[in-house]
Amino acid sequence: MHTNYYFLRQLAPALATRLDGLYLMECFSQDRDEVVLAFAQARGKANYYKPFFIKATLRPDFSGLLFADDVRRARTNSVDLFDDLTGNDSGEDPDRPGMEQPGKAVLGVRSFLNERCLGIELADGYTLVFKFFGNRPNLLIFRENEVVDLFNQKLAADQTLRLDGLDRPIDQSEAAFEAAGHDYRKLFPTFGKLVRTYLEQRTQEAGTGVTWPLLQSVVQLLENPTYRLVTFEHRPTLALVPIGETRRTYDDPIEAANGFFIAFNGQNVVERERAEVLRLLDKRLKRAQTLLDANLQRLISRDEGPSHDELGNLLMANLHNVPTLPGGRSPETITVEDFYRDNHPVTIRLKPDLSPQRNAEGYYRKAKNEKIEAEHLQQQIDGREAEMAQLAAHRAAIEPIQSLKELRRYVKQHNLLTENAASTDPAELFKEVQVDGFTIRIGRNAKNNDLLTQRYTYKEDLWLHARDVSGSHVVIKYRAGKPFPKTVIERAAELAAWYSKRRTDSLCPVIVTPKKFVRKPKGLAEGQVVVEKEDVVLVVPRG
Structure with missing residues (x-):
């Protein structure tokens, strides 16, 4: 700071x-x-x-x-x-x-x-x-x-x-905080990473989001600070809030600036390079933990309520209770006793244009996809846990190293300074969504878009992008012998629209084409491609 x-x-x-x-x-x-x-x-x-x-x-x-x-x-x-x-x-x-x-x-x-x-x-x-x-x-x-x-x-x-x-007036009133949907970053862009981290710690301790009283208490700390020289992310840092490991405190800002300047520039080469590697490993560990928690949550949520297989069985067991509407249609819902859960009533949603038997077949089909997705999630969880164990082992090996030569040799041997070097798993490299058994991958930035389209996408895959604006490349992975369902294409298009400059539009046109019609001629900037043949769908952006 x-x-x-x-x-x-x-x-x-x-x-x-x-x-x-x-x-x-x-x-x-x-x-x-x-x-x-x-x-x-x-x-x-x-x-x-x-x-x-x-x-x-x-x-x-x-x-x-x-x-x-x-x-x-x-x-x-x-x-x-x-x-x-x-x-x-x-x-x-x-x-x-x-x-x-x-x-x-x-x-x-x-x-x-x-x-x-x-x-x-x-x-x-x-x-x-x-x-x-x-x-x-x-x-x-x-x-x-x-x-x-x-x-x-x-x-x-x-x-x-x-x-x-150079002066930048910003409305930092409580009314502006409410109007911004409690997004304090719009009101206080000057907080910086250190204060945001401190604020997140306070919200976690309180078990709530960022409230106006909490925000004001942090502003008071910043306006009436104790100047702290701390170790934050393995580097000397000047802090105005209590965070990290405090090394020394100051009452005078000039002395504080000098103390930090000398401490930061007084690091030897080994300390500086080791701190950078440890910071990078911690970043990857945090990202892997976040992805692991998300996968675990998705797996747990699948166990809440009846599975698609159970819904199919319940529907087949109660075919005689489903009223037949004109034209062989079904009602929108039917409530039956759930014999899997002590006969508690459960409501089953039906597609009115299908017969009860065809609705049951739809649930069995979803159950098959559900099993595939569960296996995929478990593989991702196992991969995350193995990755985190490997990263923790690297940290333990690096922390005691005092020789610059030994440190650089270890880093080079394990390729630790290359972005995403810890894994070549596509789920690690890209945002990933599962829809009806199909995998949808989303690029994170221009460079990552190129990686997705050029190295992790094949000619049978379906490629999507918001039309005429910058945004993420989105890919639906091909499944042998399976046509791309309309629902999956629409969901992927919604994601392509959401991760683009058209996120706030009411409707967004999205290009849909097989990957074989997408190429990248030499000389194009990162993320830019040429599409030789395309269809366009209109969707509402939805993340």
Whole structure:
């Protein structure tokens, strides 16, 4: 949380006090992703009084600030930046003979509403803005409202930012929370992963969803924090909420920022790489546990109430009680005594356009598919348990390793850094749904769509995609000698519509075609394909 909005809001007034009365005297870089700002009171030529430094690391994989009273500048490979602000090469101050022309005076420090930015306001309408946007951190120089210079010139889109556009007003009232369907992320996008994890822990302890009082209690913690240096997901982390293993606490945000910066960058290579591998293994373990719980729940739910086989038997045993309607039709339901469960009454749904015998045949057919699905679920459960055991064994083997060579050898030998390397099971790689004995697979993203269509789909399979919009590839797996039922195609089309940009449409057109008519010519972007022949169905998006 060292670049989180709530921390920067605490840091701004503390830094304003520290910079009060100082001038920006130097700005230089001695590393491609690092910039150093030196603030001081002008004392005389080449001399500063009580300098204060801000060292900003602005790498795509890590950004942060270190505050120091001394930074040693290298004699080589060092370049001055932003001369217009620092007073470099401006010579002697005409108002103070014998003294060097100072840089721009610091007027204040500010944060930005609901945004990960920190601004240092200087004289003559200049503002230095540290922008901590994910993997695109940067230092921007504004003059009034316009960007006039950048530290990282490759982030050309930063040139279009406006100072008055960095504030992000959001209605965070209880009424807005209710209107959002209790989806707090829409109101508080600045929480970040750490706070969301803490909030989820609190909801699990309370056994409820996110309530407004709980949400307000978390906001109060963020606005009146204890700064904690913790270990979270095997890495040093600055936290404003009680989470992870606490290593040290701070009362001052500048000290907290320094403590985190030193701890994070002080990790040796073995610690950093081991933490990354353990974090990845924990992520896979959590995903496998979620899938295992879902499969167990589906298996358990099948045992609730009569099975399709039992319903077929009950219907056949009560054929004499089913009234025959004109044209040999059946009523929509019939209530009979369930001799499997102490003769408790059970209501059996019937298709009116079929005879009672044909309805019973339908239940027996579903029972056969039900058995196939149960066997499939049990295979998935067994596979998940074996996968989790393997992942746990990898964790146990990696945690005590102290040698970088040994760690890298183990990781390479077991291919642990490759996404989804722990399994080649399609149920692990893709979302999977079972409908009437048919398997429906759904791609997770553009790259995953390609994997599904190119490597895990065959010419006999049926391929679906929402028409004219981006979305998931959906595949119905072919079963030998079995035509694709209309109900299965409609369900797959509903899923294709749901996992697309047309999710909120009332009706969505969905392409349906055999996989043999889908190809990917060389040069197409990830997830893009060419469909040579297609049918289209209209469905309501449904997940």
